[in-house]
Amino acid sequence: MHGLTWDLKNLFRFPFPEVMLALFTYITFLPRGGSFSFTVLQESLIWEEITRKLAFYTIRDAAGFSFLAYLPLSLFASIFVTLSFAYEIENALMKVHLSHPISRRNIFLSKLTSCFLITFLTFSGSLLAYSFLRIPENFLSVIFSLDLISKLLLLVALETLFITSLAVSFSLYSGKASVSLIGSFATFYFIQVLSENANLEFLPPIAFRNQADFLFAFSATKSAEVTSLLAAPVASAVLLLFSYLYFSRRLQVS
Amino acid sequence: MIIGLFVLFANLTASLRGSTFSGNFTVQPNRRHIYVTYLSDRPYELRVLVADDFNGTFYIFNYEGIEKLTEEVETPVLERTIRGSQLIDFTPSRRGAYMIIIESQVPITASGAISTVEKEALSQDIQTDSAIIILVGLATALIASIPDSKRHLTARRVLKQKSETRPDQREVESAPHNAKIAFRSIIDLCLNMLFFEWLR
Secondary structure, eight states, X not given: OHHHHHHHHHHTTSSHHHHHHHHHHHHHHSOOSOOOEXXXXXXXXXXXXXXXXXXXXXHHHHXXXXXXXXXXXXXXXXXXXXXXXXXXXXXXXXXXXXXXXXXXXXXXXXXXXXXXXXXXXXXXXXXXXXXXXXXXXXXXXXXXXXXXXXXXXXXXXXXXHHHHHHHHHHHHHHOOHHHHHHHHHHHHHHHHHHHHHTTOTTSTTHHHHHHHHHHTOSSOOOHHHXXXXXXXXXXXXXXXXXXXXXXXXXXXXX | OHHHHHHHHHHHHHOOOOEEEEEEEEEOTTOEEEEEEXXXXXXXXXXEEEOTTOEEEEEEEOHHHHHHHHTTOOOOSEEEEEESSEEEEEOOSXXXXXXXXXXXXXXXXXXXXXXXXXXXXXXXXXXXXXXXXXXXXXXXXXXHHHHHXXXXXXHHHHHHHHTOOOTTOOOOOOHHHHHHHHHHHHHHHHHHHHHHHHHO
């Protein structure tokens, strides 16, 4: 816990979280043409049903921004992870951490959690602000739609986890701040280009859009699609496991 | 405060865009076609395209109106008799959900389309809301910085009383100082964004 607080303070030295929040708010609140509309049957004019549907469409619109936010999120996550891991390895600050009577597991977890929390909280904060401010009169329905909010948070968590885990792997294996920052962001960009041009739906950011469609779908999804949806979370878990093993057993800080 | 500020900027920099969206509908004889849509606080032109022999009524209900309608009390914000295709101008007083109803008064099933043309204008309500959020954020930040400022002032008073201040002692970094730096960086960012918008 102490390590986490220290790492959060370390990352908050720079105004990046504020800039992130500003950027995500700007992206989500840009007015865009077209919006949701749904038909209601004359016989089923029930107020609770209408407010629930409005909450559903509002949160589904917010979930759609997971696709747009991929590159800004990747850029900021790369900066945080580089500051937290590669920069400290390069400047021998990690050596100071490791000299303390704290296990490597705790150091790794506190650094990972601080990077994850900052990106997760800023992104989910702007999406929730969008959901509440879209139809101000309906914000109580949005608050009480806990299942929809948890789906939105799950989507943001999955996206943040993928981005953080890939950046952490890059940062640890490179061990140099410049290589980590440029390399991880270039990898994120390359993944996006590959995903969009080669139409590889299991790769982000298309995978995040599919996850949003799956979580806010009207009909059941085919099992083949579910497999492709799980590719990014599984890759995140594998990357994190390897990063943890490398950090706890192999990392040599000179 | 940041959220409020950037909601405002998002609307100031990109609110001068008009757009169109449309949908088809089928209405049974002497029945109603009902749909709910989201409208911003700006002028709209609603284009109802139906057969020339169509005869009916067009209603728009706001959020409160929808609630009353479910209790079978009709309080539309707009009611218009339509005979054939028509253009209807409508400016919502506030952004939000609006229910559009087309009531058929002909004995046959009618089909048609509704296009919603959003005209270029600034959304005033979202600017008011963002101003409120900024004020609430500012007040919260000020209230939160009071204990720090008090501590800072007490420390300075104690130092003055004891006359222990060394000539080379640096100014203690306080919450207002950090807030000033954060505010300056936000202003810089806003100016950059405005510049990019202008370039685009």
